[in-house]
């Protein structure tokens with residue numbers, strides 16, 4: 396993968412994510428974590444090589460085939476990308492409404508999830524009036540509310556204290572138990588150690604895969 400005519404920021408990256416697995420994605424700042432996530436949520440096509448998502452070769456998708464695939468992927472962006480004119484509740488409700496969920500169920504379901512992440516008192520607040528950590532939790536709630544097949548999160552605990560960080564990790568684990576494949580990009584070594592899931596390590600655009608509890612295997 397390269398941006399425009401720039402240098403390749405990812406090369407010799409080869410892996411398969413088995414459905415229902417849980418991975419941490421790590422690597423120094425600038426190693427390419429966000430770029431790899433961008434390929435995985437289909438926002439960027441590879442400049443060479445193959446990306447297959449849910450059995451489809453991404454390069455051969457026709458217009459119109461991409462949105463249904465994207466709807467199966469929940470994303471927590473590093474900068475949240477919340478809609479400022481919508482309340483916390485309406486931000487999280489959006490993917491459910493887009494998917495055609497019945498309005499009678501939407502509010503109750505969203506309020507329950509927001510309460511679970513500690514935002515029960517802020518349902519009607521706009522993102523700009525909330526702290527970075529509170530905005531991050533709205534972004535996480537929005538990404539998980541539809542129970543996606545794949546959840547990608549870029550530093551999802553970067554703005555919260557350890558207690559809330561652990562709670563959010565448990566939320567991802569619950570989702571994982573329901574079958575969602577999870578990839579979390581993080582610098583948080585303590586969290587990686589404590590949860591012990593398989594680790595994908597990027598170094599200068601190259602990937603190493605460290606299985607749960609195992610040694611390093613270079614896959615390329």
Ligand SMILES: Nc1ncnc2c1ncn2[C@@H]1O[C@H](COP(=O)(O)OP(=O)(O)OP(=O)(O)O)[C@@H](O)[C@H]1O
Pocket residue numbers: 398401404422423424425426427428429430431
């Ligand atoms: N939009 C862009 N245009 C051009 N180059 C980019 C762009 N985004 C990232 N890069 C470059 O791609 C490389 C990888 O960046 P990326 O953001 O993927 O790293 P990262 O591992 O996520 O870093 P961090 O931990 O700091 O978020 C860097 O050299 C960066 O300068």
